[in-house]
Amino acid sequence: MVDQVKVIFKAIEFIESHLKEDITVAQIADAAGYSLFHFMRKFNQIVHHTPYDYLMRRRLTEAAKALIQNEQRIIDIALDFAFNDQETFSRVFRKMFQITPSQCRKENGISFQFLLQAKTLDELKFINSDHFSIPLVIEVEELTLTGLMIALDKNEQKVATQKKQVLSDFLSACSLPKLATLYEIEYGLNHQFGKRYSFVGAEKEKLIRSSALLVDQTINKGRFVKMEVLESEMSLALAYIHTTWIPRVGLVENKEMFVCGWRYDATLKERTIFILIPVK
Amino acid sequence: MKPKIIESKPITLVGMSFYGDPFDTHAGWDEDNQIGLLWKRLFSFLKKDTVFSFLAQSRAWYEVHIHSEETQAKGLFEVFVGVEIERARVTELPAHLLVKNLSAEQYAIFTFEGEEISSDWEKILETWINESDYQSAGSYNFQYYDERFKGLDRISESVLDVYIPIKKKSD
Structure with a gap:
């Protein structure tokens, strides 16, 4: 192969x-x-x-x-x-x-x-690897999250550092139960506001301790494309879903945001994440 | 690979056709690409047809790939699958079925066995015709499936003949 x-x-x-x-x-x-x-x-x-x-x-x-x-x-x-x-x-x-x-x-x-x-050759290897599994279309119920929101820099290289910082700020502003699911939502994909925002949080009702710094965000009920990948493969997976899989199956994206989530476990070397992309 | 050269009478086929990229939904060696779906559609129709259901019992089947300018440019083919029929019965056919007349007088037949069937045998055909004393006599080729072809799940025990219409380069 x-x-x-x-x-x-x-x-x-x-x-x-x-x-x-x-x-x-x-x-x-x-x-x-x-x-x-x-x-x-x-x-x-x-x-x-x-x-x-x-x-x-x-x-x-x-x-x-x-x-x-x-x-x-x-x-x-x-x-x-x-x-x-x-x-x-x-x-x-x-x-x-x-x-x-x-x-x-x-x-x-x-x-x-x-x-x-x-x-790229890496992307082709990714979609032809033994562990590759194609995305699924699922229905997601409304979910209320609590966390922190930031405006992302236009420079892609700075975005990763910004996201790391906001995650660290969030984790110090609250206490999470063991293996809680963390969510990261990125807004503004359609350039409507000329800016992109990122939110990091967890399910409101599962937080053990909260802080006045935190704000609520809701993931609305609807249809999402879901894919599970290793964190190191996230950018390959996003490119695949946005530009290959969704057009191939004839779906249309609701181009406002996407979600990724993972089980919070500081002991893991590499985590498996899930990506959720809303579709119409 | 050296093909067998044969003289042929015109062949009249009845069947169904697909036009497009046969792999636009699935690309594996399974029966779910557009060609697999076309075969299923034809069998399903023939089995239910009150007059022509006898064709479903045929022992030899044809898969014809018809090329055009768009084939080269965009990768779009007409793929026709069907079975031979007596010319006299063509006027009785229902609207669901199409007729193809393959009028070439001479064919080169390549026989592929086992795993060769899933290899790039078209490249072998292309290379042979470029290097032989013959040229193509029609913008199509066809695969001939008979009792020697045991199915995609038993490809290692199967044999497939591929025909290309030819004429001498000097003709």
Whole structure:
């Protein structure tokens, strides 16, 4: 399997270096050294996208970045990424991102979570590992949490430190029973407020000691996509759910927030976390 | 691999068809990709049809992959699965069933056994045709399933013939 993942990764690299050219799926198959039919089966099995779907989503992602980063005319961006005309480009752009290219430019963007970045070898290995289990769609009851909220920095590198700090502040502001579940909620994925916020807390009724510092947050009842992964795989799992699994099964995200949770056990070297993403 | 070259009369098939990426929902070697679902749909229909249910007892079945410009560009195929039928009976067929006429006069037949069946045999076909004295005589190929094919769960005991329509390069 590892060898096949590497061959398909070659195809991914070929796609990356030809995003702006009018390449065919047959040419991609050829670059990987497979017949077209066999390549389509293998690509789908390993990447969880059809080759053409992957090519289109990668082009649209790079086009979305171009819309935000430069002032090129929309038609020129469309032509740059091998779309024949602006109408086709706008239609498929809307299908992927639920907004038009001009809205994307005006509202300054699409959150990075919804952009399909080029699949890395690590991501392909993750989704083809023996312990990988596909996400599930579940119904979640309303849940009231108590914890701390912070505004996240725009610099992604600082976010991890911020989250660590707020978790530590929360743990010193309360007492938790052994193996209580901790929740982290991230808000503002749709860039509506131009800011992202993070909340860390636990179920209100399970807290042994609370503090006046803590605030309540509610996870509303609804449908969620749930996936369990090792903490070290969280960013791979989030990218997979947002940009591969949810579009593949035809669900639409409620792009306001996502939740992750884990059993609080300071003795564990690596914890298993669950991710909950609300869907419509 | 050296194929067997045969002369053939036109073959008339009746069956059902799928157009798209056959692996857009499932990609494993199971029966749940679009081709597996197509076979299930055909068997289910034939078994219930009052006039043509006898076809469900056929001993040989065809899976035809039909290529077009879109196949190369987007990876979309027409896949047709079906069975031979007497030409005279074509006018009696119900709307659910399609007819395919394979008119080639010459075919190269490749025989794959056991695990070869799940390998990239199309690449073998491509390589052979590029290096042989023949060229493709139609934008399709077909797999021929008879009693030698024991099922996907017994692939190691199975044999599959793949036909490609050919003509001499000089023709």
